[in-house]
Amino acid sequence: GAVVSQHPSRVICKSGTSVKIECRSLDFQATTMFWYRQFPKKSLMLMATSNEGSKATYEQGVEKDKFLINHASLTLSTLTVTSAHPEDSSFYICSARDTNANQPQHFGDGTRLSIL
Amino acid sequence: EDQVTQSPEALRLQEGESSSLNCSYTVSGLRGLFWYRQDPGKGPEFLFTLYSAGEEKEKERLKATLTKKESFLHITAPKPEDSATYLCAVPGGTSSGSARQLTFGSGTQLTVLP
Numbered sequence: 001g002a003v004v005s006q007h008p009s010r011v012i013c014k015s016g017t018s019v020k021i022e023c024r025s026l027d028f029q030a031t032t033m034f035w036y037r038q039f040p041k042k043s044l045m046l047m048a049t050s051n052e053g054s055k056a057t058y059e060q061g062v063e064k065d066k067f068l069i070n071h072a073s074l075t076l077s078t079l080t081v082t083s084a085h086p087e088d089s090s091f092y093i094c095s096a097r098d099t100n101a102n103q104p105q106h107f108g109d110g111t112r113l114s115i116l
Numbered sequence: 117e118d119q120v121t122q123s124p125e126a127l128r129l130q131e132g133e134s135s136s137l138n139c140s141y142t143v144s145g146l147r148g149l150f151w152y153r154q155d156p157g158k159g160p161e162f163l164f165t166l167y168s169a170g171e172e173k174e175k176e177r178l179k180a181t182l183t184k185k186e187s188f189l190h191i192t193a194p195k196p197e198d199s200a201t202y203l204c205a206v207p208g209g210t211s212s213g214s215a216r217q218l219t220f221g222s223g224t225q226l227t228v229l230p
Contacts, residue, residue: 043222093159107159
């Protein structure tokens with residue numbers, strides 16, 4: 001079964017709305033989670049690394065004020081797309097890795113964000 | 117900067133027609149190579165991790181192998197349900213430099229026709 005839960009799976013909203021996406025590790029603790037963006041028929045592009053209890057680390061070209069990340073607990077990270085515009089429409093995917101085990105990263109099922 | 121290149125971009129097979137997908141990598145000190153399967157509208161699903169040249173892993177009709185420069189995902193007698201995009205990735209980032217993030221290849225879109 002799924003070990004990383006991502007919610008919601010799909011969001012359709014008007015331009016200017018802020019949208020929050022949640023990523024939860026279900027049966028393990030993750031001090032670090034990752035947020036990716038994927039365009040149609042393209043691979044995953046890392047946006048930022050979410051660090052529990054500290055600031056996220058953003059990849060070059062990713063606006064930290066546009067994509068707010070909060071990692072308040074060892075099992076939850078949130079990505080908020082602030083004042084979303086049509087160009088923010090995309091497929092957003094999170095991943096997490098068990099901090100205490102030599103395990104691969106597991107991914108959520110993604111969030112399809114459509115801004116009208 | 118770590119680089120991962122996958123080929124072909126797309127592959128169409130008849131059911132039962134075996135083939136291989138390629139993943140070439142350039143990294144400074146390989147700390148594992150990962151294969152994932154991604155279905156449309158879903159997140160990647162973990163398949164295999166390979167750590168050293170010569171290592172092989174199998175799961176049903178899939179077998180992953182690793183050399184010092186590339187990895188192959190062999191698919192034997194595929195079925196239509198094997199249709200998906202197959203992604204390979206290596207740990208190690210780009211600008212942020214984290215060793216725990218993954219750098220993905222562009223994927224191979226596999227279609228198996230009945």
